[in-house]
Amino acid sequence: MALLTTAVVLLTVVVALHLLFTFGLVSRIHELQQQGAQVRDSNLPQPGTVIPAFSVADTNGITFTQADLDGPMQVGFFSVGCGPCRTLSDALLADPPAARFVSIVDGDPSDAGATARLADKLSGLGRVAVVDVDDPVLSAFGVIAFPTLLHTHGGVVTASGSKLSHFTDQPSPVA
Missing domain, CATH: 1.20.5 (Single alpha-helices involved in coiled-coils or other helix-helix interfaces)
Structure with a gap:
């Protein structure tokens, strides 16, 4: 027992x-x-972040700088071969934003054709600049992951996300 x-x-x-x-x-x-x-x-630039000075040439050879962020603008960061980038760019092209739009493409030096196709596709939204992964413009915006979509106004981040659904509660900047 x-x-x-x-x-x-x-x-x-x-x-x-x-x-x-x-x-x-x-x-x-x-x-x-x-x-x-x-x-x-x-991982994203937070609202209220002031974007420091930067300079990058777009695909037309026109320089894009901090001064161009004078009003409402959306800036999208995309990478060649990135599935979520493709999804976001398709969604943006299906329903283009009202604000001015600039796409920054992290190009693939080993696949110039894919880089050119992505840049051409995104040109339907506005200006496009192709950069390398270590380009200072990525640091200026605080981008460390792709895709990243920023709403800015007057050189200040007003909203950020990696999907359009991240902006459902945010008013879209209007040009």
Whole structure:
């Protein structure tokens, strides 16, 4: 009988510890899920960010600088071979933004044809500049991932996201 009592007590302790561990794990997963909602924005330039001086030539050879951000504008950052970039560019082309639009394309030096096709496609939205991955314009805008879409006004970021759905609660800048 003592052996049975010991086994039941031991089993009760093991089950209690298991339940405690499970509740801790569920709590941690819930905590990580709540943080996950904030992670999307942590990689993007935040509203209120002032864009520092930059200069980049577009595909027509015209220089695009900080001074060109004088009014409402959208700036999209795309990369060759990026599936989400293709999805975002298709959505933008299907319903073009009202504001002026500039596309910055991270070109692929090993595939000039793909770079040219993407730049040509995006030209339907407005100006296009093709840059390398280490171009200072990416640093000026604080872009570290593709795609990135920024709404700006007067050289200040007013909204940012990587999908059009990230802007559902944001008014679109109007030119």
